[in-house]
Amino acid sequence: MPPVLSIFERETHETIVGSKLFQRGERIAIGASGGKDSTVLASILKTLNERHDYGLDLCLLSIDEGIKGYRDDSLETVKRNAVQYDMPLEIVGYDELYGWTMDQVVAQIGKKGNCTYCGVFRRQALDRGAAKLGIKHVVTGHNADDIAETVMMNLLRGDLPRLARATSIVTSSAASDIKRSKPLKYAYEKEIVLYAYHKKLDYFSTECIYSPEAFRGSARALIKDLEKIRPSSILDIVKSGEDMAALVPPELSTAVACSGDNEEAATGCGSTNGRSSGGEMAVLEKRLAVEEAAQYRETEIVLPANGNSLVQETLQVKGGSSIHDKKKPARKKVVKQVMGRCDKCGYLSSQSICKACMLLDGLNKARPTTEITVSAEEEEGSTTLMRHVAALEISAS
Numbered sequence: 007m008p009p010v011l012s013i014f015e016r017e018t019h020e021t022i023v024g025s026k027l028f029q030r031g032e033r034i035a036i037g038a039s040g041g042k043d044s045t046v047l048a049s050i051l052k053t054l055n056e057r058h059d060y061g062l063d064l065c066l067l068s069i070d071e072g073i074k075g076y077r078d079d080s081l082e083t084v085k086r087n088a089v090q091y092d093m094p095l096e097i098v099g100y101d102e103l104y105g106w107t108m109d110q111v112v113a114q115i116g117k118k119g120n121c122t123y124c125g126v127f128r129r130q131a132l133d134r135g136a137a138k139l140g141i142k143h144v145v146t147g148h149n150a151d152d153i154a155e156t157v158m159m160n161l162l163r164g165d166l167p168r169l170a171r172a173t174s175i176v177t178s179s180a181a182s183d184i185k186r187s188k189p190l191k192y193a194y195e196k197e198i199v200l201y202a203y204h205k206k207l208d209y210f211s212t213e214c215i216y217s218p219e220a221f222r223g224s225a226r227a228l229i230k231d232l233e234k235i236r237p238s239s240i241l242d243i244v245k246s247g248e249d250m251a252a253l254v255p256p257e258l259s260t261a262v263a264c265s266g267d268n269e270e271a272a273t274g275c276g277s278t279n280g281r282s283s284g285g286e287m288a289v290l291e292k293r294l295a296v297e298e299a300a301q302y303r304e305t306e307i308v309l310p311a312n313g314n315s316l317v318q319e320t321l322q323v324k325g326g327s328s329i330h331d332k333k334k335p336a337r338k339k340v341v342k343q344v345m346g347r348c349d350k351c352g353y354l355s356s357q358s359i360c361k362a363c364m365l366l367d368g369l370n371k372a373r374p375t376t377e378i379t380v381s382a383e384e385e386e387g388s389t390t391l392m393r394h395v396a397a398l399e400i401s402a403s
């Protein structure tokens with residue numbers, strides 16, 4: 007076996023053991039997209055489970071987002087993987103869960119912002135798929151590159167709670183009783199590709215046909231540039247993310263989880279997306295330059311406030327608003343989240359309407375603009391988990 011394989015396997019084993027990721031006898035659903043990361047994850051977990059006798063019961067869980075020419079092809083890969091790794095496979099589709107495929111969502115809303123829908127739907131779909139299997143732990147193939155990008159994006163957004171969630175190897179939230187973990191958190195994408203290559207793994211390498219998420223692409227490009235001058239940048243960013251996460255009060259990072267958002271949902275589907283160079287970074291840089299220039303036109307004035315105390319306020323001498331006026335909205339008050347059920351679909355949620363249902367409401371309201379026919383049998387016999395979403399068929403026209 008080439009040393010690169012054994013080193014990779016040993017390091018992944020160390021991550022698993024060091025983080026006490028699994029318990030003996032645990033049933034684990036591997037989020038399997040057919041891509042390189044989750045294929046390598048399935049392969050290596052099978053190897054390590056047998057070699058080190060973890061005692062895990064592994065299965066593959068795939069979400070069919072309903073993207074023709076992309077997900078249907080990658081699911082064929084997952085079906086082959088199920089045979090190759092001798093693991094049961096469960097496939098859950100957006101159409102059965104939500105009454106919408108991503109192809110239909112994109113036809114309705116366009117490509118812009120479609121990753122947000124997909125991310126929110128996928129998170130819930132993975133939970134629902136795991137619940138269907140009676141499994142409480144889902145592992146995903148997120149790697150160090152993905153996490154470094156997410157850290158960078160949340161740093162630029164000033165969103166430390168979400169940054170904290172992205173860096174933790176295990177995430178669980180009050181809004182779901184299903185745990186998530188990322189055993190490849192410290193694995194470079196390059197190592198994963200090499201492992202797949204040397205082990206001749208069968209994976210699907212086409213990227214999603216819908217628009218990439220520009221901001222992630224920009225963060226990725228920035229990290230790639232940093233790597234040229236500092237090769238350890240990716241793991242350094244992951245490490246810095248972990249250190250920053252330690253400063254975030256737990257109730258704040260939990261509140262992010264409870265809001266129904268997650269790193270994937272907030273940033274689109276994740277790592278493969280947005281790998282094109284985005285213009286957002288250029289816009290950001292331009293804005294920063296303008297703001298920097300504006301600083302020189304500012305004068306510090308101390309004003310008396312509330313009679314006694316002195317409050318420093320910055321006023322701008324010439325027109326326009328001061329950069330200090332562009333205060334970020336005050337951090338949201340942290341409300342203790344209580345797990346309940348979504349009024350519409352009954353899914354676990356800390357809100358009265360879960361995020362997926364909110365998005366579906368918007369989609370369904372706009373749907374009558376398209377010519378629609380409802381199939382009576384389908385509506386009557388629907389086993390759709392979300393009963394409020396009628397099984398609609400868009401007529402061929």
Ligand SMILES: Nc1ncnc2c1ncn2[C@@H]1O[C@H](COP(=O)(O)OP(=O)(O)OP(=O)(O)O)[C@@H](O)[C@H]1O
Pocket residue numbers: 036037038039040041042043044045067068069070071145146147148149152275276277278279
């Ligand atoms: N359709 C899906 N079904 C099941 N799991 C998924 C699906 N899409 C993504 N995942 C899980 O989320 C992880 C991150 O997904 P992402 O879209 O960022 O793709 P990626 O980093 O290219 O991973 P991969 O190479 O496995 O596709 C995947 O490794 C996989 O575990």
